[in-house]
Amino acid sequence: MADLTWTIIYTQGIPIVGALILIYYFATGRG
């Protein structure tokens, strides 16, 4: 009955993207 697939992708994707950018910052010595 419920279908919140895109909402879940939107919300959970955001911390994941944030963490990946953070890894990029660390790996390139910028953060």
Added chain:
Amino acid sequence: MDKFLLILPTIIALVVVFGIVEYFKRKAQTVEGFYVANRGVNIWLLTGTYVASWVSITGMMGWSSLAFRKGIAFSMWTFGFWGVLFFTFLVGLPLRRISKYSHELIEESKTKVESKELLTPPDFFELRFPSKWVRGISAIMLVGGLTFYAVGQLIGMSLAMSHVGLGFGTALIICTAVIIWTTVRAGTPGVIVNDTINMFTFVFAVFLLIPYCLDAVGGIGNLIAVTEKAKPGMWKDMGYQNALFTIISFNLIWNFMTAGSPHLVQRAYTAKSEKVFLKAQVIGVFIVIAWCWFLYISTQAGLILLPNLTVKEADNLLPLIAIKVLPTFLAGMVLAAIFAVGFSTINTQISNMAFGAARDIYQELIRPDVTEQQLLKVTKWMIAALTVVVALFAWTKPWFIAELTTWGVAFYGACFVPMFVCGIFWRRATTAGILTGISAGSLVFIILGALRFYGAYTLPYGIHPFLITLPVTVILIVVVSLMTEQSEQEKRVAAKIREVIARKTDEPTTVADYAVPVGVIIAALIVAGVLYGMFS
């Protein structure tokens, strides 16, 4: 007895708040201590203060009510989630870095920022765009916008306290006194520690609420089945009877506001290091998202438990549900959490309003020769005076407060965000461009808002004035900047800022630093898995 048990957690919360400020007042004896906690805030406290400032009464009470009326997805799409990342990597981090090297910058620019430190957002604006007008306009926007935002918080806090039997007026006076005393006493150091404790209170309260709520409605399956039947779409991606355009508007407004709100921007100056700032943001955004899911799923139980709740009363949904499903003491904890949420947002806002009024308006525009102790004194008086102003507004409970709040803070999205991004990343942006952009942007915003307020003209398709103002501001900044020349000083500072931003950090990353991002990724995937299990 019941009433005492209900109010007890709020009393405990108040005692803790007062204890904290007494302990931390020693760290707020200098301007740098009082304003930016000596730039030494560690990862846990920084996470706590950001989470506590993002999550306001609006998020806890207002969006519970939105989820109740428009479906859970509506609130989840609205929240400023990507705004946090946008803020972190395009505004907060560069500002933290610039404040670290401000000595180099200010020496070159010859602007007079006392003690060569960046303490408030307008400090950065005047550094990059050397003009008293830039500082003046942005400081007035800062103080004015936050005032309206704070009024909403104070009304919410006082309403929450009225559930334990206090009158609205009495609750308002108590809240005002607590805010003034605690903020004057220990400044930013006290605010930050209290925020962190408040964060634990409201996160814990919501985690406590969900099993009771689901139990009361016969489980999540039953809740979904019953409510989907009554209001189709409540548990779907678009929510109940929402236009795609409305969802997109809300999403853009809140995200840009998150990225430009001065009380969030100013916190970047307090971080111990860039690394601490970055990690705190990523942990913080994860906590807020998980918290939102828990809260809005819980409050949907109101659809079954409180079938006769009117739209007007829906803002009280959370306390009503808590009192209905939880044992008295635990319901009192939820009320204490509402107090904690409001308190931890408003103390940050009030202190930033006072910093704007004392530092940016009084010191920089009226009395440049003020001493450090005098500035501290003026700041404290400003805290008291501005809190009273906010309380007087709150006392009248103006019906247009929601409108005013959105106007107030949408200024930040439409004007502060372009000022930060152009100031940091676009070397060619000129003072004339910025002044034209923000003046015209503010004017358009006020005119459209006033026309809507008096019912003379409303933009078609429910477009919010913000969506017109932002492009107007950006286009004017770009066009006028390209048409005007920079002074030598502007050129130097702009080039230097770009150089500072592009530098590699002098604090090498260790393997242990990767634990935070990897941990967040794993935790976010686990939460996603659980949510898929429940909702698809």
